[in-house]
Amino acid sequence: MKTAVLLLAVAASLTSIPHASAAATRVGLKLVADGVVEPLSFNPLPGGGALVADQVGLIRLWQGDGKLAETPVLDLAAKLSKINHGAFDERGLLCLALHPGFKADRRVFATYTAPRRTSAPADFDCTLRVSEFTLPAGEPMRIDPASERVVFEVDKPYFNHNGGRIAFGPDGMLYISVGDGGGPKGCDIGNGHAPEGNGQNLRTPLAKILRIDVDARDEARGTAYRIPKDNPFADGKDGLPEIYAYGVRNPWAMTFDRGGSRQLYVADVGQMRWEEVDVIVKGGNYGWPLREGFDGFDREHPELAPTAPKAEKGLRGEPLIDPIAAYKNVGGFKGDPEVLGNSVTGGFVYRGKALPELAGHYIYGDWSGAQGTPQGRLFVARRPSDGKGRWTVEPLRVDGPGKLFGCVTAFGEDDDGEIYVLTNGSTTLTPGRGKIWRIIPAPVVKAD
């Protein structure tokens, strides 16, 4: 049987484009940290090690394989909104980003769900907050929670669809992903949702990719950041000046390619039919809730193929931008052999050295596969050879000790471009089930 696997791999390499299911690329996973609840961010520090964010509110120092310091660098648990310990939740500490000039400017930015601020509607759930902390020099690494400076806030009608991923771009600006506000029905419908959907409403920060300059205050506007002059609605006339792109549902991962033309990749969690990856451009309208994946979208019957013609334009006549890749979600395609999962978790364009066959392609995953149990999956979306059109989505087959890795909660990238998979062995916030793995070459299959 092992010999047959090897022969199959050889045969596939001789044909031009391997069929996705027959030639799933094999990778291995090396466990590099455990003992967390739900790891959601892995941020390398200059000079080695990384900060790890645990959804329950802890930032911890990872000092290399197997070495995760017990005492947190920062404990934000007391500042979080209510979160459901022992159950599923999308709230909590969601992402970290180090200032791009971190060697000299030791600011750490964090997003988390805070209790509803006083100006928020009384029936809203929480306030999504972006805050800045400064990591003092010296050992041990500790951040005083009192050093917090709130940068940006947006009120959330429901507990879910927070987005809350942050990243600095090659332009030095901070990009913030914000979900559509959530709700029991999804579909960008309910309390706190505009009639046309928050995705298509340019007066709410919900369902957007935002871009701000955190290196200067704006005294006139009374904000702790400035609006980049070339933001698409910088003058505020046609939309909120913070908006960079719009029409996203629950952007769960937002990363810049460290190579190529430094493009911005966002994985947008779908409703019931399609899970997608988008390349985000300034001012782009990514279609939600008029579209899902490459299809239209029926807000009344999200589980069904839409019967109305696919929307081509936004409310201002602007074109809607297709994703680069999409895969089928079990919710709308039960029993379909092409189903790959139920909630996309975005990753990174691979620019490391360990996995040359994945170079230049986008590594990502699905939270729990098609089962709703801790059986996440890893994928590669392969860039089309001519650089145009759809990327092909292939499962990455995990061989060896990391095979049963749990729910895929997030990805990280180190300074060598190697990729880390952050997982939770449970679908709930359960102590001790979170792990971090480095993607490594697959173990060698011996023909015996």
Ligand SMILES: [Ca+2]
């Ligand atoms: Ca879309």
